[in-house]
Amino acid sequence: MTVILETKGLRKNFGGAQVINGIDFQINEGETRCVIGPNGAGKSTFFKLLIGEHKPSHGSIHFKGQDISHVLPFRRVGMGMSIKFQVPGIFPDLTVEEHLKLVLQRVTTLPERAAELERLLDLFRLSDEARVKAGNLSHGKKQWLEIAMAVGLKPKILLLDEPVAGLSDEETVHTGELINRLKAEGLTMMVVEHDMDFVRQVATRVTVLHGGQVFADGDLHAVLDRDDVAEIYLGKR
Amino acid sequence: MTLLATAYSYLYQFGDSFAYLTLSSLGLAIIFGMMGVINLAHGEFVMCGAYVTILSAKAGLPLPLAMLVGAVSAAIAGAILERLIVRHLYNRLFDSIVATWAVSLITQQAMLIFAGPSIEGLSTPFHSFEFGEYSFSTYRALLPFFSIAVLAALYGLFFKTNYGIYARATIQNARMARCLGLRTSRIYTMTFALGAGLAGLAGAIYAPTISAVPTMGSSFIVPAFVTVVTGGANVLQGIFPAAGFLGLIQSALSASYGQLAGQIGLLLTVIVIIRMLPQGLGSLFNRK
Amino acid sequence: MESSPSIMNGPADRLAIGRAAETGLLKKIFGTQLDGPVDLTLILIGACFFLPAILSEAGISNLAYCLVWTFAAIGLSAMWGYGGILSFGQTAFFGLAGYAYGIFTINLGESPAATWGGVLTGLVLCVVLAALLGYMIFYGGIKEVFIGIVTLSVTLVLETFMAQTAGPQWAIGSARLNGFNGMSAMPSLVLPSFAAEPILLEGTNFYFLVLAMLAGVYFITRKLLNSSFGLTLESIRENPHRAEMLGIDIRRYQLAIFVFGSTLGGLSGILYTVWGSYITPSSMGLTAAAMPIIWVATGGRKSLSGVIIATVAMLNLSQELAAYGSQYALVLMGLILLFVVMATPQGLIPTIKEKLGKLFGR
Numbered sequence: 001m002t003v004i005l006e007t008k009g010l011r012k013n014f015g016g017a018q019v020i021n022g023i024d025f026q027i028n029e030g031e032t033r034c035v036i037g038p039n040g041a042g043k044s045t046f047f048k049l050l051i052g053e054h055k056p057s058h059g060s061i062h063f064k065g066q067d068i069s070h071v072l073p074f075r076r077v078g079m080g081m082s083i084k085f086q087v088p089g090i091f092p093d094l095t096v097e098e099h100l101k102l103v104l105q106r107v108t109t110l111p112e113r114a115a116e117l118e119r120l121l122d123l124f125r126l127s128d129e130a131r132v133k134a135g136n137l138s139h140g141k142k143q144w145l146e147i148a149m150a151v152g153l154k155p156k157i158l159l160l161d162e163p164v165a166g167l168s169d170e171e172t173v174h175t176g177e178l179i180n181r182l183k184a185e186g187l188t189m190m191v192v193e194h195d196m197d198f199v200r201q202v203a204t205r206v207t208v209l210h211g212g213q214v215f216a217d218g219d220l221h222a223v224l225d226r227d228d229v230a231e232i233y234l235g236k237r
Numbered sequence: 238m239t240l241l242a243t244a245y246s247y248l249y250q251f252g253d254s255f256a257y258l259t260l261s262s263l264g265l266a267i268i269f270g271m272m273g274v275i276n277l278a279h280g281e282f283v284m285c286g287a288y289v290t291i292l293s294a295k296a297g298l299p300l301p302l303a304m305l306v307g308a309v310s311a312a313i314a315g316a317i318l319e320r321l322i323v324r325h326l327y328n329r330l331f332d333s334i335v336a337t338w339a340v341s342l343i344t345q346q347a348m349l350i351f352a353g354p355s356i357e358g359l360s361t362p363f364h365s366f367e368f369g370e371y372s373f374s375t376y377r378a379l380l381p382f383f384s385i386a387v388l389a390a391l392y393g394l395f396f397k398t399n400y401g402i403y404a405r406a407t408i409q410n411a412r413m414a415r416c417l418g419l420r421t422s423r424i425y426t427m428t429f430a431l432g433a434g435l436a437g438l439a440g441a442i443y444a445p446t447i448s449a450v451p452t453m454g455s456s457f458i459v460p461a462f463v464t465v466v467t468g469g470a471n472v473l474q475g476i477f478p479a480a481g482f483l484g485l486i487q488s489a490l491s492a493s494y495g496q497l498a499g500q501i502g503l504l505l506t507v508i509v510i511i512r513m514l515p516q517g518l519g520s521l522f523n524r525k
Numbered sequence: 526m527e528s529s530p531s532i533m534n535g536p537a538d539r540l541a542i543g544r545a546a547e548t549g550l551l552k553k554i555f556g557t558q559l560d561g562p563v564d565l566t567l568i569l570i571g572a573c574f575f576l577p578a579i580l581s582e583a584g585i586s587n588l589a590y591c592l593v594w595t596f597a598a599i600g601l602s603a604m605w606g607y608g609g610i611l612s613f614g615q616t617a618f619f620g621l622a623g624y625a626y627g628i629f630t631i632n633l634g635e636s637p638a639a640t641w642g643g644v645l646t647g648l649v650l651c652v653v654l655a656a657l658l659g660y661m662i663f664y665g666g667i668k669e670v671f672i673g674i675v676t677l678s679v680t681l682v683l684e685t686f687m688a689q690t691a692g693p694q695w696a697i698g699s700a701r702l703n704g705f706n707g708m709s710a711m712p713s714l715v716l717p718s719f720a721a722e723p724i725l726l727e728g729t730n731f732y733f734l735v736l737a738m739l740a741g742v743y744f745i746t747r748k749l750l751n752s753s754f755g756l757t758l759e760s761i762r763e764n765p766h767r768a769e770m771l772g773i774d775i776r777r778y779q780l781a782i783f784v785f786g787s788t789l790g791g792l793s794g795i796l797y798t799v800w801g802s803y804i805t806p807s808s809m810g811l812t813a814a815a816m817p818i819i820w821v822a823t824g825g826r827k828s829l830s831g832v833i834i835a836t837v838a839m840l841n842l843s844q845e846l847a848a849y850g851s852q853y854a855l856v857l858m859g860l861i862l863l864f865v866v867m868a869t870p871q872g873l874i875p876t877i878k879e880k881l882g883k884l885f886g887r
Binding site: 275322325326329330331332334335336338339340341342343345346347349350455459462463466495497500501504505507508511512 | 611661665667669670671673674675678679681682685686688689811812815818819822850852853855856858859860862863866867870
Binding site: 051073074078083085089090092093094098099101103105106153 | 753756757759760762763764766767768769770771772773774775
């Protein structure tokens, strides 16, 4: 099992606030790791550090053995990382099809493109909306479009920040199925989520962040059944 | 004695630049810095203030009163512009640039049609005083102090009065302000009118020193923009250092190479500043 | 990722149905041309070649003048409508290239090599300077409205500088810059011919030249913007942050379209200088800088054909009104711009075609 992404002593402070307080983190190829923790724990900031949106105040980040701590975000994506942020980031004036074409033109040759486009549209239930401008999509469809784009890049590791936020129960289950399918195909994924049912559906391992540090880390059930993990959510620690 | 006189003459020129940059940019700073609207019709509010001042003075009003009338009429014009046009464009930055540019074009050309290429101006009050072998205009020597006074008054307005608190709250978070019962649309109109009025004040102040032509706004807008952009997002903190810094550059260049060199220097400076300090000079004074 | 059986019931040829619905006539006229075998805009341009049979020489000359500006407008549409970059610098490149042509040809004569060398020099100068300026802007992290401010500042610096070059010491070779009076008397473009005299590209010949160039530029621009480059550019316009997170180096695309669009502005400048044998700093002033923006806003930022039509129509209108006094023309331009921004922000021409489309029940 090779480590595909790791951080060493990662710290980040904004002004006086120490948001990330020393994180040593590792994820192996093929894993689906859920990152959970109460609000303010630093989960989204952690993801932003991984993709390069923020620079670390201290420590380093390594992808496939290379130190990427100061590599620009678009280059990290070029190296095989892919991210879907919490807030839907779609292109309002472009159609769904154009979104996927945009991504596919970077990773497929022209002959394969049409087939791959259709496959993604089907997989993410967007075939009916292929010609619709993304700005007019429902929230759920926007989320799926975003995941479709992130997946369409054929990344080595996929970072998903709250992929089921705002989705209906049925949509959430479908998303979980998609993630499991991707897991079965060997894609490494890191998922930040609050929805515990979803976490149980997809996770291999779970990392709990609290106060900018790793609070607990291990097998799905081993972590989720712990009392002290429950307590940090309830604010007792 | 001549050394002192020469030194004062440099100081005088610096003060002149400083005053000009401060007064011409304050109105724009309020509107851009606080409301995020790029008002390319700024120069026309200056022109409005100048023309009304001149006409009022010629109609018999004492000069200070004429200037007040000039500033107020610009404020009223600003309120009208805000109600009719600007308020529809708050979320559309580029469209507000283009729309105010259109208004500027229309106003300038319409003034040329109705008022002709120029009108007879006023004479500068207070005459001049001598220092060493130079003579200076008393009026212009006093302007830097006046501009600081206006800055201080604005600071007081925004930090010590109710309007100031409402305005700052509305501008920072309009939705929340509305939930707290503030009439945000009124505050926007008042703030825009304040900005326009300050532009008119600049026009009124400089009316006795320059020739009044319908296109005079153009010569105010560039220094105004340069100062606002250099001052950065934090308007009230930024204008003072920006006007100081730019005034230094402009007066130094003008003294050695002439007016146009000063203008070019300003423009080149703003390009450099934007490139190096995206937040402008004001942020240097903020603890980030 | 292996292919998996489709969960959904939608037919795979849904895409084909969608495409068929798009070939309505009006969509063909103003929509994405060059998708099908027939491009109406090119046909329209082709038809214009026959206009000298109908219009007088003066009319053709006037039309040629209006056409000269279309390149700057197309360039701005590419930068602004597609790339989201509002550059106030079109007139700066316009003036620079025009002066470059003037200086080159006044010094080196009126042979085909000299005149076309002048054209090439002007264009190369634009490419180089736009690349430098663009590099400073896009690789320097200057964003959004500040791009406009910086480009406007550059334009004003140039205008201010050129305006004070009246003295005789301001000359390059034998070409005096002449300050506000402008530079004049530069030769027209010539084509080499087998006859004793080279073919002078003036009058109707010049008209054909500009029309041919327009067809070429339109074709190239259309192809560029319809390609994957164009799609990437649009994504950068819509959400630059997200585009970056898809692995796109947005700075590279912005620089590329900035150089492309600005050089087209320079092309307009060269042709303008050739047409009138004249170039002045006022073509770089604040008012002049507003004009391409007015045409592009009216024609529809993203509609190349709309932009061409708007430029020609509005310039023609200005010319007619200039007889009464240029102020009236400018007031009208200002009013049109204001109306467009307030009522039809997508552009006057796209809004009209949309209404027409609804009228004819697409």
